[in-house]
Amino acid sequence: xxxxxxxxxxxxxxxxxxxxxxxxxxxxxxxxxxxxxxxxxxxxxxxxxxxxxxxxxxxxxxxxxxxxxxxxxxxxxxxxxxxxxxxxxxxxxxxxxxxxxxxxxxxxxxxxxxxxxxxxxxxxxxxxxxxxxxxxxxxxxxxxxxxxxxxxxxxxxxxxxxxxxxxxxxxxxxxxxxxxxxxxxxxxxxxxxxxxxxxxxxxxxxxxxxxxxxxxxxxxxxxxxx
Amino acid sequence: xxxxxxxxxxxxxxxxxxxxxxxxxxxxxxxxxxxxxxxxxxxxxxxxxxxxxxxxxxxxxxxxxxxxxxxxxxxxxxxxxxxxxxxxxxxxxxxxxxxxxxxxxxxxxxxxxxxxxxxxxxxxxxxxxxxxxxxxxxxxxxxxxxxxxxxxxxxxxxxxxxxxxxxxxxxxxxxxxxxxxxxxxxxxxxxxxxxxxxxxxxxxxxxxxxxxxxxxxxxxxxxxxxxxxxxxxxxxxxxxx
Numbered sequence: 001x002x003x004x005x006x007x008x009x010x011x012x013x014x015x016x017x018x019x020x021x022x023x024x025x026x027x028x029x030x031x032x033x034x035x036x037x038x039x040x041x042x043x044x045x046x047x048x049x050x051x052x053x054x055x056x057x058x059x060x061x062x063x064x065x066x067x068x069x070x071x072x073x074x075x076x077x078x079x080x081x082x083x084x085x086x087x088x089x090x091x092x093x094x095x096x097x098x099x100x101x102x103x104x105x106x107x108x109x110x111x112x113x114x115x116x117x118x119x120x121x122x123x124x125x126x127x128x129x130x131x132x133x134x135x136x137x138x139x140x141x142x143x144x145x146x147x148x149x150x151x152x153x154x155x156x157x158x159x160x161x162x163x164x165x166x167x168x169x170x171x172x173x174x175x176x177x178x179x180x181x182x183x184x185x186x187x188x189x190x191x192x193x194x195x196x197x198x199x200x201x202x203x204x205x206x207x208x209x210x211x212x213x214x215x216x217x218x219x220x221x222x223x224x225x226x
Numbered sequence: 227x228x229x230x231x232x233x234x235x236x237x238x239x240x241x242x243x244x245x246x247x248x249x250x251x252x253x254x255x256x257x258x259x260x261x262x263x264x265x266x267x268x269x270x271x272x273x274x275x276x277x278x279x280x281x282x283x284x285x286x287x288x289x290x291x292x293x294x295x296x297x298x299x300x301x302x303x304x305x306x307x308x309x310x311x312x313x314x315x316x317x318x319x320x321x322x323x324x325x326x327x328x329x330x331x332x333x334x335x336x337x338x339x340x341x342x343x344x345x346x347x348x349x350x351x352x353x354x355x356x357x358x359x360x361x362x363x364x365x366x367x368x369x370x371x372x373x374x375x376x377x378x379x380x381x382x383x384x385x386x387x388x389x390x391x392x393x394x395x396x397x398x399x400x401x402x403x404x405x406x407x408x409x410x411x412x413x414x415x416x417x418x419x420x421x422x423x424x425x426x427x428x429x430x431x432x433x434x435x436x437x438x439x440x441x442x443x444x445x446x447x448x449x450x451x452x453x454x455x456x457x458x459x460x461x462x463x464x465x466x467x
Contacts, residue, residue, distance in 0.1 A: 084229050106253075112264035
């Protein structure tokens with residue numbers, strides 16, 4: 001076959017690295033700022049809008065995505081030399097889907113109320129572009145440990161934005177954080193009202209926009225030059 | 227074998243599917259008991275919700291046994307029967323299917339008798355159709371078998387902001403104090419009235435605007451289900467007199 005050369009697995013560097021070398025640490029820290037999946041790559045926005053009304057479901061969603069991303073990266077990276085190139089997307093999807101079903105089952109068993117709030121969005125992790133993106137771009141050509149770290153990093157980057165957005169939305173939309181009342185009762189007596197817009201999806205979009213703005217004004221590298 | 231040959235691809239995908247299937251079934255079997263327990267606890271919370279008892283998941287079971295003093299299973303003529311399942315374990319969906327397949331005489335109706343602060347309440351589970359899927363609820367009647375003491379509704383996937391409003395307190399609060407019998411004791415149920423209930427009418431509540439099908443579904447499920455319990459209540463009253 002003429003495609004043989006293209007299909008040959010990416011050559012890896014032979015040198016051994018310590019588990020937390022600078023390069024490996026960068027895999028975790030990079031997605032938090034310079035290469036954030038939501039604010040820089042603009043992936044996974046849909047679920048970020050949907051589950052961030054309250055902080056608790058956001059945290060659970062972030063942990064779920066992180067688990068799926070890390071372990072699918074790990075599994076695919078372990079299998080990368082035996083996956084036939086022609087069906088690699090299907091293989092990736094199968095791995096991701098199985099992990100998502102596992103996560104869904106675990107949530108239903110241990111945090112039933114949160115799993116009800118997240119409802120379809122756990123199942124939709126399968127379609128989260130961050131995960132497929134990392135599998136294609138990183139796990140298919142990297143060793144298991146860096147791939148695992150990359151998954152953790154991207155999960156953290158996604159989760160960080162989710163938690164920031166949900167803290168703002170729950171504080172202004174419900175006057176509480178994690179269900180604990182923050183805005184005192186006396187404010188309401190003097191005519192303060194919860195912001196109805198904050199519990200609707202458009203507010204998440206506005207907050208994500210503001211985060212992108214703040215991030216780019218502090219991090220000059222991210223500003224496109226043209 | 228070449229990694230891109232058809233044979234390899236077939237073997238690879240078959241092996242992968244089998245491994246994944248085994249893993250997922252193991253997980254489903256292992257976590258199954260915990261999940262059913264959660265579903266049961268949620269059902270208990272909903273039943274308790276209809277008599278205004280708000281409970282945390284951890285305390286639902288003990289509160290349920292505290293308040294629910296008796297579980298009765300009725301047949302379709304309203305006569306209590308001895309059944310091998312408790313009222314709590316009756317699957318309303320299966321019972322409704324029996325009516326559809328011409329087995330109406332085998333249909334079972336669960337009823338919970340509960341005692342809250344020395345007052346007797348009857349809790350009737352109801353189930354019907356919304357716009358996108360099933361809707362269900364629990365109706366608590368007072369000792370007179372007529373006045374509604376409280377309700378709790380649930381749904382599978384009604385539209386948020388429209389049909390899903392039946393789950394909200396504002397909708398459910400309306401039912402409190404409504405009556406299912408008219409002055410001469412005939413069954414009339416409570417209707418969810420589009421365009422707003424007539425003030426002072428004890429048999430009507432306001433519909434959710436924009437949720438015609440869900441509101442209709444609520445009316446229908448109350449009308450159909452409550453009717454099956456009327457003979458039982460009449461028998462009790464006869465005995466008391």
